[in-house]
Amino acid sequence: xxxxxxxxxxxxxxxxxxxxxxxxxxxxxxxxxxxxxxxxxxxxxxxxxxxxxxxxxxxxxxxxxxxxxxxxxxxxxxxxxxxxxxxxxxxxxxxxxxxxxxxxxxxxxxxxxxxxxxxxxxxxxxxxxxxxxxxxxxxxxxxxxxxxxxxxxxxxxxxxxxxxxxxxxxxxxxxxxxxxxxxxxxxxxxxxxxxxxxxxxxxxxxxxxxxxxxxxxxxxxxxxxxxxxxxxxxxxxxxxxxxxxxxxxxxxxxxxxxxxxxxxxxxxxxxxxxxxxxxxxxxxxxxxxxxx
Amino acid sequence: xxxxxxxxxxxxxxxxxxxxxxxxxxxxxxxxxxxxxxxxxxxxxxxxxxxxxxxxxxxxxxxxxxxxxxxxxxxxxxxxxxxxxxxxxxxxxxxxxxxxxxxxxxxxxxxxxxxxxxxxxxxxxxxxxxxxxxxxxxxxxxxxxxxxxxxxxxxxxxxxxxxxxxxxxxxxxxxxxxxxxxxxxxxxxxxxxxxxxxxxxxxxxxxxxxxxxxxxxxxxxxxxxxxxxxxxxxxxxxxxxxxxxxxxxxxxxxxxxxxxxxxxxxxxxxxxxxxxxxxxxxxxxxxxxxxxxxxxxxxxxxxxxxxxxxxxxxxxxxxxxxxxxxxxxxxxxxxxxxxxxxxxxxxxxxxxxxxxxxxxxxxxxxxxxxxxxxxxxxxxxxxxxxxxxxxxxxxxxxxxxxxxxxxxxxxxxxxxxxxxxxxxxxxxxxxxxxxx
Numbered sequence: 001x002x003x004x005x006x007x008x009x010x011x012x013x014x015x016x017x018x019x020x021x022x023x024x025x026x027x028x029x030x031x032x033x034x035x036x037x038x039x040x041x042x043x044x045x046x047x048x049x050x051x052x053x054x055x056x057x058x059x060x061x062x063x064x065x066x067x068x069x070x071x072x073x074x075x076x077x078x079x080x081x082x083x084x085x086x087x088x089x090x091x092x093x094x095x096x097x098x099x100x101x102x103x104x105x106x107x108x109x110x111x112x113x114x115x116x117x118x119x120x121x122x123x124x125x126x127x128x129x130x131x132x133x134x135x136x137x138x139x140x141x142x143x144x145x146x147x148x149x150x151x152x153x154x155x156x157x158x159x160x161x162x163x164x165x166x167x168x169x170x171x172x173x174x175x176x177x178x179x180x181x182x183x184x185x186x187x188x189x190x191x192x193x194x195x196x197x198x199x200x201x202x203x204x205x206x207x208x209x210x211x212x213x214x215x216x217x218x219x220x221x222x223x224x225x226x227x228x229x230x231x232x233x234x235x236x237x238x239x240x241x242x243x244x245x246x247x248x249x250x251x252x253x254x255x256x257x258x259x260x261x262x263x264x265x266x267x268x269x270x271x272x273x274x275x276x277x278x279x280x281x282x283x284x285x286x287x288x289x290x291x292x
Numbered sequence: 293x294x295x296x297x298x299x300x301x302x303x304x305x306x307x308x309x310x311x312x313x314x315x316x317x318x319x320x321x322x323x324x325x326x327x328x329x330x331x332x333x334x335x336x337x338x339x340x341x342x343x344x345x346x347x348x349x350x351x352x353x354x355x356x357x358x359x360x361x362x363x364x365x366x367x368x369x370x371x372x373x374x375x376x377x378x379x380x381x382x383x384x385x386x387x388x389x390x391x392x393x394x395x396x397x398x399x400x401x402x403x404x405x406x407x408x409x410x411x412x413x414x415x416x417x418x419x420x421x422x423x424x425x426x427x428x429x430x431x432x433x434x435x436x437x438x439x440x441x442x443x444x445x446x447x448x449x450x451x452x453x454x455x456x457x458x459x460x461x462x463x464x465x466x467x468x469x470x471x472x473x474x475x476x477x478x479x480x481x482x483x484x485x486x487x488x489x490x491x492x493x494x495x496x497x498x499x500x501x502x503x504x505x506x507x508x509x510x511x512x513x514x515x516x517x518x519x520x521x522x523x524x525x526x527x528x529x530x531x532x533x534x535x536x537x538x539x540x541x542x543x544x545x546x547x548x549x550x551x552x553x554x555x556x557x558x559x560x561x562x563x564x565x566x567x568x569x570x571x572x573x574x575x576x577x578x579x580x581x582x583x584x585x586x587x588x589x590x591x592x593x594x595x596x597x598x599x600x601x602x603x604x605x606x607x608x609x610x611x612x613x614x615x616x617x618x619x620x621x622x623x624x625x626x627x628x629x630x631x632x633x634x635x636x637x638x639x640x641x642x643x644x645x646x647x648x649x650x651x652x653x654x655x656x657x658x659x660x661x662x663x664x665x666x667x668x669x670x671x672x673x674x675x676x677x678x679x680x681x682x683x684x685x686x687x688x689x690x691x692x693x694x695x696x697x698x699x700x701x702x703x704x705x706x707x708x709x710x711x712x713x714x715x716x717x718x719x720x721x722x723x724x725x726x727x728x
Contacts, residue, residue: 081694081695109695175543177696177699177701178699179431179538179539179543179699180430180431180699180701180702181696181699181700181701181702181704182701182702213694213697215544215697215698215699216543216544216699237544239544239697239698241618241667242667243576243581243582243583244546244561244582244583245581245582246544246582
């Protein structure tokens, strides 16, 4: 894991103390600074919560937004991971769900690229996320600053596409990564594309309390296509943190560089397969935001 | 390739030296050229006289080659050994029989033998005879770890000893390393790793830490002071059955392997089986769940062993339970949001420990109580420890934050262990300086 190349910050403490930014400092004046004797609990639906309370909720919202963003971007070379939640507010209605505004920073999923791109290169995102109790598919509105130049991203996507097309079929994959955490560079494109497809699944399944990580790919199968698209089936194991459960999902995706991603999936806990297409209207368009 | 005799542990050369050499060369050939020797046999022929001997020599000259002499035709009294490829067996045996050449089958199927030899070699390579060749930057099997423990204790018997505190459900030994400079019942520090078997980085970190302790004793003033006054106990494989299972069948197995009549699913979450808020929120009564707490507190032998040991000892002052992943350092309670009485002290200590950790490789950890930092969890180790009077009870979640999760690449073992050590040292130093 790459160390963060910034001046050493104060380490993060419990929910009362996300690392302060100037904006956040203002909010913190309203909230108790010393930790954590539990949440301040107020649940008046009309009032925003203090930043002090639901660090976990802000993180959930950031995660959901980021999965959605990755899916919408449809670019396996431009995947992002959560760096840090910076500020946010939440409106909680215990009967219905909650609405969360959150600002967070991201970094590239590919660790190597941190060295190429220059130090401390972080993207910034702001999102509004609405979780509905007992319902999947949080509604997401997210915008992020551009992290990678569009042309470079297209080049890398196309390179990945070529690598996928050159793979010999049938692919004899046991698991990616292997049990020791190693991913063969030859197999890396498969993993990145699988992560992209899994982002769709993880977006849909993230709630106020559940969140997921892609643990392992356990089978891969690529189909020949008539139209040059990448078409493949794979089985992933998702790790849900609050219950610690491992959830096998079967995912089928179709991809072509620059085109929206098409995903179908079926996870063991859900009984019905889900279908999705990237042609729905969405708002996850990377733009330059001058105030960041 | 090690030159150890096939499957043997004795230091001297084995009686089957020549054959062994040939077998090794075949293994090499098989490995390099991906040759397959399935069905090939080695025949031993006894030539009665020079005439029969020359008949055998004739075989050698055949093109394409039909036999491969391991022990060529020399004198009538000496046996002739030849490898015959499967496809040539019929021809060669007919040839021998028609000329009245007596033969016996020495090796019925070379490939089977090769496979067995390879396995034995690999095994003996793993069961090293000293810790100097043990790789701290790789993940190891249970056998390798237990073998390392024996070597380690032998090499550092002045301050390290091995204690068996019980047996797992599948009857594996549960082992604890004791680091002590003497005295009777010194105040003690407990560290456990691997209570959840899929968290491989924890066992690896524990092993490195054990070695770090013996390396730094006498050199690092803080550690030396700690060991002069206190004992350290490390349980490296807290869930040996689960760990073996992650190697053999399911890399992502978490629980132990206990089975109960009439219950379809296997295993109890050992970190929900303790007698503190047992059965509460954040644990599950469904046996198929990953956080199944078990039928009753301490029902699991792996937990009972620790409880009995710590209780009988009676003088533990700190307990640290190591997990992965999430990059967090936490203190009780997990079972509720209620703060512990020395919450402020634990908060400050966690903060110091996390800062010391950060200084090593720049890795950031969250810290706070378990319930507020991670999630509510009942029946957990550190809650029990705290309720039993151990004031300094901490739980680590090591690297990373989800990029690799449980499948943390082995290249991160040593950096993780190095930074974790600084946090452990901070906690142990505080414990030393705040006797109670």
